[in-house]
Amino acid sequence: MDLNVGVSCKKCGLEKTVKSGVVGGRQRFCCKGCGCNFRLGDNRSDEKIAAKKALCILWYAMGKGSYRMMGRILSVDHSLVYRWIRGFGKSLAEPKVPQDIKEIEFDEVAAFVGLKKTSFGCLKQLIALHEEQLPGFLADAIQKHLDGSPKS
CATH class of the missing domain: 1.10.10 (Arc Repressor Mutant, subunit A)
Known part of the structure; x- marks a missing residue:
C-alpha cells in the first residue's frame, strides 16, 4: 500500500496514512501510527x-x-x-450508603409481591425470606416452595 504524504491523521497528526476504502462517497484513510480511521472533510464538530x-x-x-x-x-x-x-x-463515583441505614424497601417489588400472594409463573405459591446478608444489612428474597404445593 502506498503511503499518502499529503494527508495527516486527525488524531495524532502523523502523515503516515493509507487509503482505507470509501464511506458515504468519500475517501477513508487509516493512520499507520495510531490506527485511527477518518475521512477528509468530516464536518462533525x-x-x-x-x-x-x-x-x-x-x-x-x-x-x-x-x-x-x-x-x-x-x-x-x-x-x-x-x-x-x-x-x-x-x-460516576460509586454511591455511598450511610452507616445508619439498616433497611431499604423497593416499592415496586413490594407492590408486586403483595399482588402475587398465591401464584406466580407456573401457578405455584411463593414464599418470602427475610434474612441478614451482611452485618447490619437485611435482604428480602422471593422463592418458590420446595415441597409439592397444590396448584391454585
Whole structure:
C-alpha cells in the first residue's frame, strides 16, 4: 500500500496514512501510527457531539424517553445513545450508603409481591425470606416452595 504524504491523521497528526476504502462517497484513510480511521472533510464538530451527549444524558436522567426516541430526535444511532449514557454512568463515583441505614424497601417489588400472594409463573405459591446478608444489612428474597404445593 502506498503511503499518502499529503494527508495527516486527525488524531495524532502523523502523515503516515493509507487509503482505507470509501464511506458515504468519500475517501477513508487509516493512520499507520495510531490506527485511527477518518475521512477528509468530516464536518462533525466536537461541540455538536458534546451537546447531543449532554442532552441524551439529561433526558435519560429525567426518564423522558427511550434510546431509540433520543436517537431519532438527534439523528444518531440508538446504540450510540446507549453507549454515551452507559459511559457517563461508568464515570460516576460509586454511591455511598450511610452507616445508619439498616433497611431499604423497593416499592415496586413490594407492590408486586403483595399482588402475587398465591401464584406466580407456573401457578405455584411463593414464599418470602427475610434474612441478614451482611452485618447490619437485611435482604428480602422471593422463592418458590420446595415441597409439592397444590396448584391454585
